[in-house]
Amino acid sequence: MQKIYFNGDIITMNDINETVPAILIEDDSIIFTGELSKAIKIANEDVEMIDLEGKTMLPGFIDSHSHFTGVANSLGQCDLKDAKSFMQIKEKIIDFIKINKIKENDWVCAFNYDHNNLQEHCHPDRFFLDTISTKHPIILIHVSSHMGVVNTLALKKMNITNDISDPEGGHYGRDVNSGELNGYLEEEAFIEFNKQRGMLPIEKLLDLMKKAQDLYSSNGITTVQEGMVNRQLFQLLKLAASKKIFKLDLIGYIDLLKDRDLLIDNIENKDYHNHFRIGGYKIFLDGSPQGRTAWMIKPYLNSQGYCGYPQFSDDQLYQLIAQAIEDHQQLLAHCNGDRACQQYISQFERYLNNYQGAKSYDPVMIHAQLVTKEQLDKMKKIQMIPSFFIAHTFYWGDVHIENLGYQRASQISPAKTAFNQGLKVTFHNDSPVISCDLMKTIWCAVNRKTKSGIDLGKEETVTVYQALQAITINGAYMYHEENIKGSLVAGKKADLVILNQNPLKTEPLNLDKIKVVETIKDGQTVYKSEKNLTGE
Structure with a gap:
């Protein structure tokens, strides 16, 4: 036709x-x-x-980083993005339980709360969530997806007790007086909790996937990313592909730390099968700047010298990079703080210096919030691609000013500098962290205004054409699909x-x-x- x-x-x-x-x-x-x-x-x-x-x-617009199944899951969860206080959180979740007729002992999941926007200016705890329900396990997912809060029944259901130790790269919140768990989960503690909590029934998830695709396509997106694929999720995505559920192209990145063999054993999935393929590996190097877990060179303001923290030592990261390159795979690394960016670059340089002539396979720095000009120079030399979550300038620009001061905050997502240095810049929305509305992202990149109307680093605004490049041809380049898309x-x-x-x-x-x-x-x-x- x-x-x-x-x-x-x-x-x-x-x-x-x-x-x-x-x-x-x-x-x-x-x-x-x-x-x-x-x-x-x-x-x-x-x-x-x-x-x-x-x-x-x-x-067609190209999503250079999101969590497709996370978006699907969110369509069956209680949305707290408009909640401005603990009481509003409580009201929304109680209404959600009633409207959806959630049975006792079934999970209640709410997402998109942001402690920065709450009247209380802090995270709720399990004691507050217990006032919502003691008969439903409840989990609240922070808007960053790097932390959350659960009630007492949720801790009990997952067999988490007060004698548990913090995992490497994570933290369990505790009451300052009693030392008891307060229900707050951060980074690796939160990630592992969610993984152990398991998924929704398969048929329910497949139906939500169809709705998630409709959401992406309504925003002009034709290629979507699944930004962190573990063993269980990989089987689900293969099932969805076999049932021909996908109408958009979906590219998944395997959890290198825990599931490397998944890619090696399924190398045939590097090519599309019913619109699904594997793109390479993914790792996390730090947390979120709005949650104060991103790893910084200089301390956060009013933090007694606190700079966030890393997920890996230099040697651990070096080994992961070596594994990706030896497997001939592209590596995506979540880096927000400038110290995390520095670590990712330096360990890639270390490997490439040790093995002259080795290919880098176009590694990607996901988010790259606080990457510096000097670091961008080094990225170009090793063909590393910056994928900016540039909508941070609007959604959390005011929070970054509070956490970092105006000068440092104005330097987030230095897209103009990256374009000027000849890097293949891409933009993403990290959905479900924010909606997959890429026209809003273009607005953010071209205007760089915070929610309160402050101009945040006007010298880093890009042209409209550059912003369009970041969601079309450059996205195709990032996926090594510039010959067929973009x-x-x-x-x-x-x-x-x-x-x-x-x-x-x-x-x-x-x-x-x-x-x-x-x-x-x-x-x-x-x-x-x-x-x-x-x-x-």
Whole structure:
């Protein structure tokens, strides 16, 4: 089946600000871009002519880091993003239990609470959660997904008692007076708790996955990431693929620390099977800056010298890097603090210096919040890609000013510097930490304003075209798929998004008002807005 799209702004992302009058696709591929008359001449007689009516077409957006199954799970959880106090948390969870008729002893999961935005300016504890219910195990997931709080029944259900020790790279909160567990879980303690808690019933999860795909596609995304895959999750994703549930491409990254053999034993999954493939390995090097667990060179403000903490020693990290390179795999590392960024770079340099001629396989620094200019220089030399969670400038910019001071906070996500140094910059939303609305991310990158309206590092704002590169062609490059995705060029996949306005012609402060009209994956429409969104 052939289709010609015309009469709109068709932005190819092949060259700066390049547009073409028409694009011809056949089945799942682009076969021509250029003049409408030539497209018609090339096409079959029964070609479908689609008038864009002044709207804008771009390559399908590429999610360079999120947690797809986390987004799916969140669709069945209590959303606390609007809660401003402990009492509002309580009210929302009680209503959630009633509306969903959750049975006693069944888990109640709530997510998106942010202690920085609560009246109490602290995390709730198990004693407070016990006032919500003592008959349901309750877990609250912090908006960063790096920490959370559980009630007493949840601790009991997981056989966690007061004599438990902190795991390496994690922490169990305790009452300052009695020393008893207070229900707070941080980093590795939280991650392990969630892993042991297990997953929802399979059929329920598969249904939520379908809904999660609808959410991604409604935001113009055609390629999605599963940012940390363990053994149990890998089996679920393979099952979903075998049932042909995926309509978007899903790329998973295996937990290198705990499940290296999973990739080695399933190397055939490096290629797509029903839209799912393995992209490489993933590790965590530190925590979150808004949660004050990111590993910094200089202390947080008002912290008595506290700088956060690492997940690994230098030698441990070196061994993990060696494993990834020896397996010929790309490595993604979560790095927020500048000290974590430094560690990742230095240990990669150490390996490449020890083994001259070895390939790096384009490692990725996920988040790269406090990466410095000097570190970016070093990243380019070892072909390391910075993937910025640039929406931090808006969502937690004010918190970063409080935690780090304005000067340090204004240096987060130095995207302009990275672009100027020739790095293949990508942007991501780390969903479900925030929604997968990439037009909001473009707004954040171009404007760099906090929630309170403070300009946060205006010298690091990027152009709209650069922001679009970060979610199209550069994302494809990161996944080693630049030959099949990321720009509108003959021979590439017909992964397309149609917007109601042209970002390149929109006032910067209005970029987040642009809406997705239609998303097309492999030539087939996977999302179409029910609203009549006209182009300008």
